[in-house]
Amino acid sequence: MANIKNLDLNLLRVFDTLMDEKNVSRAAEKLSVSQPAVSGMLTRLRHSLNDQLFIRSQHGIVPTIRAQALSGPIKKLLRELDAVLEPTVFIPHEAELTLSIAATDYSLNAIVEPFLQALRQQAPKMKVAVRWINEHELFEQMERGTIDFALTTPEAAPDELHSRTLFNETYVCVLRNEHPLLENKSLTLDQFCNVEHAIVSYVGGAFEGTTDTVLRSLGRQRRVVLSVPSFLSLASILKNSDLCAVVPKRIMKNMHDLTTVKLPFEVPGFTKIVAWHERSHDSEAHRWVRELLSATCKEI
Structure with a gap:
């Protein structure tokens, strides 16, 4: 019996392509690999699934009854896997995220207030929780995910955080x-x-x-x-x-x-920055928020 723990998921992609093409050469071309490579992977599939899967014919290959039974479920599995791995498209107007921002009362007045006005217009379903900033615990809070963004100064921001300058104050x-x-x-x-x-x-x-x-x-x-x-x-x-x-x-x-x-x-004067942790650096939603923060600060 086949064990999913020992099955290379790349082989399922080969199986699905062979089912579509019914030809080893065309399958190899579609997968951008050599014909011997496809033949080798087919051999591994046969061993894993304990079935011939495809029989040679005059015009290519013919799937066995076992292969026909597997075809639908495997294609469905591959579609679901592609959907999971596909980068999430961030749509501000539909987003229902909750953002946690660490700030002083100065930052609340000078940065958060204009930011919220823009956020309500562009992403009305998003929520914002503002917390008083604790610079001694900031990195740990961001690492845990308690804080998403910190409005602080370059001198006060931990070196391990990413940051972006918002403005210079006088x-x-x-x-x-x-x-x-x-x-x-x-x-x-x-x-x-x-x-x-x-x-x-x-x-x-x-x-x-x-x-x-x-x-x-x-x-x-x-x-x-x-x-x-x-x-x-x-x-x-x-x-x-x-x-x-x-x-x-x-x-x-x-x-x-x-x-x-x-x-x-x-x-x-002093410089005000927004700082964030590596864990959220590549998030499309958080990248959008950082851009909005920067844009609203420039408008003042």
Whole structure:
């Protein structure tokens, strides 16, 4: 009795072609192999299935009763195997995937919000789960499949991940619309240092950042009186106080009742990337999502 564990599936393709062509030479040509190679594979098939399968005739070969009985099931099996191995065609409008994205509140505002607007239009059945990013556990989470995409910076992304640059961000100074310092539509370095500031600290409680490092190099210092863990809370505070803040320019797009002023000195910006694991690198669906993320970031 034939054992599927010991049967070379390539032999089934030869059997199916011989059934179609009823001729060894034509079968060899169709399979792009030599006639002796087909004859050798037929010998192996006969041994595996314990039947002659094909009998020589004046016009080629004639299938045995056993071969005729096997023909339909084998052709069906080969069709199903081809369907399984055929690359999946990704159709955004029909896709019902759930994406998991790791992000900060800045990335949620500057990247995820515009991305979701485009996603709802092009792939309305897809779902998105946003999680706060944990850079210490990010690689492990991606390896397990808990996170599909991470919106982070090149410095924070594990070296083992793939990544793509989304944009380069810059900083601006922000005050409420009716702030007394806006009379001249600009800030001097003295005004900037003398006004009270609020700062965002994801780690919690920090009263210094990149801006303060630059000021120290200029021999100056600002007055940071408030530290909050979120840009979302910072916006509300700025609207209702005379505090000033240095924030990434992109999130100002969704902040109302606030005015942007150019900084009186240069503060280095940062690069935002999308990172992903090797396990999803060749996925057509994930490749499409990465392209959409990139496209929506360029539009802002």
